[in-house]
Amino acid sequence: MLQSTEVFRAKPPLPPRLVTPVVQVRASEPSASQDEARPCIVASHLSAFFGQTAAVKDVSISIPQNAVTAIIGPSGCGKSTLLRCFNRMHETVPHARVEGSVEILGSPIYGDDTSPIAVRRHVGMVFQRPTPFPTMSIRANVAAGLRVDSKSHAMRGTTSEIVEEALQRAGLWAEVKDQLDESAMALSGGQQQRLCIARALATRPRVILLDEPTASLDPLSSQKVEELVYELRKTVTVVIVTHNMQQAARVSDGTAFLLMGELIEFASTRELFTAPKDPRTESYITGRFG
Amino acid sequence: MTSLPVDWLEKEKDRRTLRVDASAFSDKVYEALTAACALVVPGLVIAIAVAVFAAAWPAFAKLGLSIVTTSDWDVAAGHFGAAPAIFGTIVSSAVALIIATPLAIGVAVFLSEFSPTWLRQPVGFLVDLLAAIPSVVYGLWGIFVLIPLLREHVMPFLRDTLHLGATPFFRGPAYGPSMLAAGVILSIMALPYISSVSREVLMAVPRSQREAALALGATRWEMIRDAVVPYARSGIIGGIMLGLGRALGETMAVTMVIGNRPEISASLLAPGYTMASLIANEFSEATNDLHLSALMAVGAILFIITLIVNAGARWLVWSVSRKRAQ
Numbered sequence: 001m002l003q004s005t006e007v008f009r010a011k012p013p014l015p016p017r018l019v020t021p022v023v024q025v026r027a028s029e030p031s032a033s034q035d036e037a038r039p040c041i042v043a044s045h046l047s048a049f050f051g052q053t054a055a056v057k058d059v060s061i062s063i064p065q066n067a068v069t070a071i072i073g074p075s076g077c078g079k080s081t082l083l084r085c086f087n088r089m090h091e092t093v094p095h096a097r098v099e100g101s102v103e104i105l106g107s108p109i110y111g112d113d114t115s116p117i118a119v120r121r122h123v124g125m126v127f128q129r130p131t132p133f134p135t136m137s138i139r140a141n142v143a144a145g146l147r148v149d150s151k152s153h154a155m156r157g158t159t160s161e162i163v164e165e166a167l168q169r170a171g172l173w174a175e176v177k178d179q180l181d182e183s184a185m186a187l188s189g190g191q192q193q194r195l196c197i198a199r200a201l202a203t204r205p206r207v208i209l210l211d212e213p214t215a216s217l218d219p220l221s222s223q224k225v226e227e228l229v230y231e232l233r234k235t236v237t238v239v240i241v242t243h244n245m246q247q248a249a250r251v252s253d254g255t256a257f258l259l260m261g262e263l264i265e266f267a268s269t270r271e272l273f274t275a276p277k278d279p280r281t282e283s284y285i286t287g288r289f290g
Numbered sequence: 291m292t293s294l295p296v297d298w299l300e301k302e303k304d305r306r307t308l309r310v311d312a313s314a315f316s317d318k319v320y321e322a323l324t325a326a327c328a329l330v331v332p333g334l335v336i337a338i339a340v341a342v343f344a345a346a347w348p349a350f351a352k353l354g355l356s357i358v359t360t361s362d363w364d365v366a367a368g369h370f371g372a373a374p375a376i377f378g379t380i381v382s383s384a385v386a387l388i389i390a391t392p393l394a395i396g397v398a399v400f401l402s403e404f405s406p407t408w409l410r411q412p413v414g415f416l417v418d419l420l421a422a423i424p425s426v427v428y429g430l431w432g433i434f435v436l437i438p439l440l441r442e443h444v445m446p447f448l449r450d451t452l453h454l455g456a457t458p459f460f461r462g463p464a465y466g467p468s469m470l471a472a473g474v475i476l477s478i479m480a481l482p483y484i485s486s487v488s489r490e491v492l493m494a495v496p497r498s499q500r501e502a503a504l505a506l507g508a509t510r511w512e513m514i515r516d517a518v519v520p521y522a523r524s525g526i527i528g529g530i531m532l533g534l535g536r537a538l539g540e541t542m543a544v545t546m547v548i549g550n551r552p553e554i555s556a557s558l559l560a561p562g563y564t565m566a567s568l569i570a571n572e573f574s575e576a577t578n579d580l581h582l583s584a585l586m587a588v589g590a591i592l593f594i595i596t597l598i599v600n601a602g603a604r605w606l607v608w609s610v611s612r613k614r615a616q
Contacts, residue, residue: 092504121507131502135520144516145506196502203506 040065040207040237041086046100048081048090055081057261058100063254065105068229068238070252070269072245074284078261079241083209086239087123088116105206121145124200124208128215130192132184132199139180141195142166145203162202169235170198171228190221197228201236208232210240214247226251245285249273257281339593346590349583357587363552363568370584374552376591378469378562382544383537385473385558390481391530395519397481398488398526403514414489421482429546432475437547440474441466445559458556467549470558475543480533487529491522524610531603538596541566565592 041063048056055078063069071079084090085098088109102109109119124145132141142163163180167173172194179186184195193213200208210229214222229251232238242248248255249269256266257278265272265281276282349357353370360371397417401410445464449455495518503517519526541564549561550571565588576582 087505089501089505092501117507117509119507120505125505127498127501127505129498131498133499133502133517133520135523144503145508199506 038065039063040105041239042103043082043085044101046082046085046098046102048078048085048098049096050093051095055261056085059258059261059263061256061263061266063237063239065237066233066235067253068233068240068251070248070255071239071241071258072243072248072255072284073258075243077258079258080211081261082258083125083211083239083241086207086209087125088119089125091116121203122205122207124203124205126193126196126200126208126210126213128212130189130196130216132187132192132195134183134185136184137181138176138184138187138195139163141184142198142202144199166198166202167195169201169232170194171224171231172198188221190217190224193217193221193225194228197225201232205236207237207239210238212241212243214242214244222247245273257284259284342586342590342593346583346587349580349587350590352580353584353587357584358591361552361554365572365578365581368580370580370587372565372568372584372588372591374554375563375565375568375588376595377554378472378548379538379564379566379592379595381558382469382472382476382548382562382564383534385469386476386480386537387530387534389473389477390484390533393477394481394484394529394533395488395526397485398492399514399519401485401489402492403510403518414486417485418482420478421486425479425540425543426546428475428479428543432471432543432547436474437466437471440464440468440471445470449559459558461557462555462559464559465549465561467547467561468559469548469555469562472544472548472562472564473558475547476537476540479540479543480537483536484526484529484533487532488522488526491525491529492518494525495521524607527610528603528607531599531606534599534603535596538599539566539592541570545570565589 039062041061043062044060046056046059046061047054057078059082071082073079081090085102086104086109088098090096090098098110104119104123108114109123133144136144139160143159146159146162164173164177167176172191175191176187176195184192187195193216197208197210197213213229214225217225226247229238229240233253240248240252252269254266255269255272257264257272257276257280259280265276265278267277272281273285276285349370357370357372358376359373360369361373362369362371363374397413401414405413441464445460445468449460449464454460499517499521500513503513508516544564545567548564548567550563550567551561552563552568553560555562569585569589569592572581573585576585
């Protein structure tokens with residue numbers, strides 16, 4: 001446990017309000033039931049624009065902690081954009097802007113004194129296509145997000161521990177432990193995607209955002225990623241965007257249905273898929289459109 | 291099923307064969323034409339190489355390796371040692387790359403990553419325009435602007451103020467015409483090649499790579515350093531090699547500013563010589579056969595050096611991109 005505290009200290013200083021709710025990330029089980037009751041991401045009246053076009057319209061949602069929340073909806077409904085508002089990636093697109101507010105673990109991420117860099121260090125993201133850094137080794141890829149002072153010898157040992165732990169959590173360690181110094185491009189597509197998940201986990205984020213993580217993978221690799229997502233809920237809050245309703249039903253605890261940028265319904269996955277309240281949700285999940 | 295008249299079938303067959311023949315003939319014409327174009331160019335390279343090496347042969351036969359290893363170039367005495375010129379070509383090009391590479395990559399990174407869109411086009415155009423200035427104009431500018439500037443300010447500053455005179459590389463009197471002047475001129479001439487190739491490859495780095503870095507909490511600078519530049523690495527090396535090729539062969543501007551003194555000196559402040567300027571200075575006065583052949587031999591050596599540089603560049607780009615593909 002001493003080691004893990006050191007690891008935690010090796011991270012960049014947390015913005016004060018993100019520090020307060022210190023939850024031991026390494027704990028294998030959610031410590032208390034009140035954790036699940038407490039929301040992790042709270043968006044209120046969130047709208048996201050590309051120029052004049054609103055991709056997300058006035059969405060208010062409260063995403064629970066240490067659970068998997070799926071966002072489903074037809075193509076172009078704004079589900080990826082909504083996800084990208086949760087780590088301030090939306091604003092990296094020219095002429096994009098966000099209105100409304102988002103709080104993560106009580107800290108407003110769009111606050112005046114909050115830097116997007118700090119937000120992204122605590123909220124990991126994995127994209128539709130695997131994006132390993134092609135010139136880096138597997139090890140360097142996993143460590144890419146770590147900002148450890150390389151001059152400090154004490155920290156060097158820690159880096160390799162973090163790399164191992166992240167790969168373990170991503171279920172990739174057994175497959176790559178003998179080739180850590182080889183190029184990340186030597187891995188298969190599914191392995192690359194799990195490497196990207198390991199890379200996102202290495203910074204010990206409180207939240208991890210998955211943007212259609214299995215869209216470019218074969219069924220077997222997809223299954224592995226799904227199993228991984230299922231495991232991750234124990235230690236981290238997961239938000240997953242998917243256009244695959246079976247996937248949403250399999251991996252998530254709660255599901256949000258988005259249509260034309262509006263949040264139509266957000267309920268527990270079982271409820272949403274078996275007894276949707278809104279007729280539009282019902283039409284979508286029964287395959288009448290989209 | 292109604293039967294077709296037999297003669298119709300025959301006619302149709304004729305027509306088809308005819309058409310096939312016609313297209314086969316035009317195909318052959320095009321093939322021959324394009325093949326001719328494709329063969330003329332390499333043929334020209336080989337023909338020039340053969341002519342240069344044939345003309346250089348008497349000198350190589352008579353002088354042997356001494357043309358590369360000795361430093362004494364005395365036409366009257368029949369001594370032809372081109373070592374200072376070979377040294378000068380390599381050193382002036384190296385100095386040029388040392389100055390031009392960081393500058394060119396800086397320009398490329400600014401234009402592809404930071405510059406507002408309205409500034410990108412004009413600045414890029416002006417940088418590219420450097421490549422359009424005739425080298426004799428560079429030479430004139432070198433003589434009347436660069437050399438006085440180096441002599442009055444830069445050289446004393448490097449030697450005395452920075453105390454670099456303590457090292458052998460900046461020792462001795464500041465004449466003006468020097469290896470340093472040649473290196474600076476060459477760096478300006480090589481810069482547009484390096485920067486425009488680098489700019490293109492940096493802009494071709496996929497957005498997904500940039501987003502992957504940003505999503506890890508990288509600052510813009512970290513994103514460029516860790517994701518964008520490594521991804522574009524092989525292309526940037528290709529650009530640098532293109533600039534090096536330009537610097538190795540440049541003649542006029544260098545001849546005007548290098549001082550044309552066939553001596554090997556470690557000091558960049560001292561005048562030097564290059565292979566290209568040696569040939570340019572002497573070919574019109576080369577009256578005896580050995581002299582002419584020795585100049586041709588210098589040309590052949592320059593040819594070989596540029597060939598090696600180009601092959602090395604190909605290999606470097608290939609090995610860097612292969613590493614990525616694995």
